[in-house]
Amino acid sequence: MIVAKFLSWIETAPVERRAEATSALARAYLYSDLEPFEKQAAETALTILLDDPAPMVREALAHALAASPYAPRQVILTLIQDIEPVAVPVLAASPVLLDGELVDLIADGTLPQQMAVAARPSVSPSLSAAIAEVGPVEACRVMLENPGAQLAVFSLRRLAERFGREPMVRNALLNMPGLPVDIRQMLIVQLGDALGQLSLVQSFVSDERRSALVKDACDKATVDLAFCCAHGDELVALVEHLRLSGQLTADILIRGLCMGNVELFVAAMVSLSDLSDKRVRACVSDASESAVRALCRKAGLSERVLPTIQSALIAYQDLSEDLDPEVPRSRFARLMVDRILSDYDGVIDDELDDLHALLRRFATQIARDEAREMRAKFQQVNAA
Structure with missing residues (x-):
């Protein structure tokens, strides 16, 4: 009866009042001790509110339901297809959403939607892999700054391959503790390439000289990296990366x-x-x-x-x-x-x-x- 009156009331209520009432109804659905028939009626009302012509009302619904694992699934799936102010809060927080549903948005969604997915409290390895593979640089940067993102090594490598020349992505990767040494070396090379493309450098140094300087600096950094950071399996991985990339x-x-790094020489000779x-x-x-x-x-x-x-x-x-x-x-x-x-x-x-x-x-x-x-x-x- 209360829900029926609510539905009758929203037909003529002002937008601001409808938004307030929608938020209250959503909280009651999630947190109040309702009888089963009242719960069902409230869910029906929330579903009807998805068609409210006022974005403010749908935004209120999104914010009220976004973080709850008990939000009605059909409501959540509809909200993420709405305009960005409605969809983004849900994409950023809803535990109701499956990785497969989020992956689709990484491929086809707008930039704010993609960044919202990358900022979720928990980003699984499979979702992180999708963001690393097809996400825009802005979403990848957000993911790298997200402590809840679970990044596999192959995702880190893919990020370095795609965006290693982007300063913010490169710095975020280099600042990660335990970054594999072969990825670190890849980023060093990309940093060298980026420096070589600076207009100031190009203005004063010939192409041939610039290429030689960049290569020399990268070779020096690579040997220093091998000496300081690469031992055992890490050294083998670095050597294989150098061989496959034509740098060995x-x-x-x-x-x-x-x-004095004979270990690097031995590992290289074993590989070659x-x-x-x-x-x-x-x-x-x-x-x-x-x-x-x-x-x-x-x-x-x-x-x-x-x-x-x-x-x-x-x-x-x-x-x-x-x-x-x-x-x-x-x-x-x-x-x-x-x-x-x-x-x-x-x-x-x-x-x-x-x-x-x-x-x-x-x-x-x-x-x-x-x-x-x-x-x-x-x-x-x-x-x-």
Whole structure:
């Protein structure tokens, strides 16, 4: 009887009053101890209110029902098809909605609807995957900032592939604890590409020089990343990512050896040659010309790099035996490059040789890194 009077009343009531009454009816349906027939009548009234011509009334209904798991399903499904002010509160909160229903909206909905889905209190791995795959950058950014989003590794990788050049997405990914190292390396490369596209850089640096600088910086960052963050399975994953993306070059391997990262070299040779880890380590420990030649040939490396790689492996063995294990990495790298350069000068005299030039660039970069470390220590001592 009360519901019947309510339905009769809303025919002539002002919009504001109808909105207030709608909100009250929805709360009564959810939280009051109604008899079964009263519950059914109230649900019928809520369904009828979906046809109210005033958006304010439907908004009131959406806000009242949005967060409840007990909201009538047919009402919720109708509300999410309404105009954005009505649909968005429901999409952002309703536990009644299924992932499949939300996935459809990620593909075909408006931007506010997509962002509302990405901001839900809980975003399942399957829904996160859909957002990462087809969602716009704004929705992906909202999802990355949402602590309730459950992101699988493959979704993180897809986000990096699609939007790694977008600063806000890239920074959100890089700030995530435990981000897999191969994804982190992908983002480093995309950051380098983005920097290379800056108009200021393009104005003062030629295309060829810019490409070389970006590649050099990315290679350096990759080797640093491998040294500091990649161990065991993480290192294997990084190497596989580099191989599949065409980045596992002789430059990376030589730079890694110069920095004393033999583990990166071993993992790379295992990946490139299909030899066992034990077999590769035996060749590395031997470091004879025949062993290194056989290993590099199996890995598909040019014979041009053999003297440099052999020299690096021998220098690593000698320095590892002679130096204190606590010696700073920059100092170790400086001694490595000096040794390799001295050996390399005896093999090739051409100053323009690209490998020789590469080693000279390493020497310059390492010297600057060592100087920065010394300056930082000096500043710490003065501050104390």
